[in-house]
Amino acid sequence: MKIFDGLFLYEIVLLFLGILLFIALLAILVINATRNRSIKPLLFFFVFPIVMIGFPALGKVKFDKTGIEIDKLTKEVAENPSNPELQRKLKDAVAEAGPRAAESGDSLVKIARAETALGNQAKAEQTVNRALKVNPQLAAAKDLKARLADVPASNDIRLREAALANLKFSKK
Numbered sequence: 001m002k003i004f005d006g007l008f009l010y011e012i013v014l015l016f017l018g019i020l021l022f023i024a025l026l027a028i029l030v031i032n033a034t035r036n037r038s039i040k041p042l043l044f045f046f047v048f049p050i051v052m053i054g055f056p057a058l059g060k061v062k063f064d065k066t067g068i069e070i071d072k073l074t075k076e077v078a079e080n081p082s083n084p085e086l087q088r089k090l091k092d093a094v095a096e097a098g099p100r101a102a103e104s105g106d107s108l109v110k111i112a113r114a115e116t117a118l119g120n121q122a123k124a125e126q127t128v129n130r131a132l133k134v135n136p137q138l139a140a141a142k143d144l145k146a147r148l149a150d151v152p153a154s155n156d157i158r159l160r161e162a163a164l165a166n167l168k169f170s171k172k
Contacts, residue, residue, distance in 0.1 A: 011056035018052025025049065069093050070110045075167055078117040078160040090114055105135035109166075112144055117163040124148060124159075140166065 004012055025045055032039050073090040080086060094114050097107065108131035115124035125148050131141040147162035 007056050014052050015056045018049040021052065022046070022049035070097060070114050071167060074110075074114045074117045074163055077114075078164045078167075081117075081119075081160060087118060090118060105131045105138045105141060108134065109138065109140045109144060112141075113163050113166055116144070116148065116159050116166075119159055121148060121151065121159055 007015075025042065029039055029042055032042060070090070070093045073086060073093055077083070077086050077090050094111055097111060108127055112124045112127035112131060115121075115127060125145070128141050128145045128148065131138060132145065135141070144162070144166040147166055148159075151158040151162055
């Protein structure tokens with residue numbers, strides 16, 4: 001599911017346990033309120049499920065932000081390949097997003113596109129193949145794979161053009 005793209009298993013478990021704890025606390029709150037008992041001590045415990053639910057959301061937002069940054073940096077590197085600072089930033093963003101992208105086809109395509117812009121054709125092909133394993137119907141992955149197949153080995157200009165064309169294709 002798209003909701004869980006970019007989340008680790010422990011974050012998904014934390015999310016569900018937070019929801020369960022929140023529901024249990026609501027039930028206890030209703031029981032205490034109907035029996036005219038004080039609910040003040042119980043209110044403190046609502047902090048825990050809120051943190052448990054919010055923590056995975058922060059990871060998801062950070063992952064989504066990194067994906068957007070990867071697309072932006074990929075475009076900049078493809079248009080200005082002689083800038084080592086941009087290349088370093090893109091490599092860092094790919095390294096940061098790599099572990100979270102393992103289960104998301106869209107994220108793997110973004111990483112493959114970045115690897116293409118950096119001139120790593122073999123690595124980009126491997127990443128595209130992983131994306132197609134995750135989602136064989138992913139149009140952006142199929143497009144990038146076809147573009148990479150058309151590029152002769154070690155032709156950096158054509159690789160950057162392929163990355164830009166795939167970026168435009170995926171924005172449609």
